[in-house]
Amino acid sequence: MKKIISSIVAAGAVAAICGFLFIHNEITDRVNPLISRQDMYVQINRNGQHLSPGGTEYTLDGYNKSGEKSEVTFYAGKDLRKNAYVKVSAKGKYVETWEEVKYKDLPKTVQSKLKQ
Structure with a gap:
């Protein structure tokens, strides 16, 4: 037994x-x-969803350094600037950090996917 x-x-x-x-x-x-963890690059090209009590959640198309497309969802404590470029450090659907970057700092494969 x-x-x-x-x-x-x-x-x-x-x-x-x-x-x-x-x-x-x-x-x-x-x-x-x-x-594995990878950097994804997104452009703030639409409004995020305002959350209560504060902050904004964004769901955007993102690209890794190879130019492969994937949907990325992340939280920001404020509204981000329209058309800003953001580097998101993600591990699958888990987002560790995000930071705004300049267009010239994007990988060339990502630059061709995102408009300037």
């Missing part, structure tokens, strides 16, 4: 770990060792 219970517990643990690795959201991506 103890072997059966041990087997069930082990199988449940394996299923939980496998499920954890394949579910993508901010929380799981933050700790998932299989997801």
Whole structure:
């Protein structure tokens, strides 16, 4: 009987770990060792969603240094300047940091995707 219970517990643990690795959201991506951190570049070309009590959430198209497109969602404590370029350090859907950058500091592959 103890072997059966041990087997069930082990199988449940394996299923939980496998499920954890394949579910993508901010929380799981933050700790998932299989997801690497990468810089994404976005242009503030539309309004963000104002959150209560303060700050703004932006969901924009972003590009990595290879020019591959991906949707990026991040939070800013204020409204960002229209048409500003922002470098977002992300690990999957988890955004670690963001900072405004100049157009000339964007990788060439990203410059061709974003307008000046």
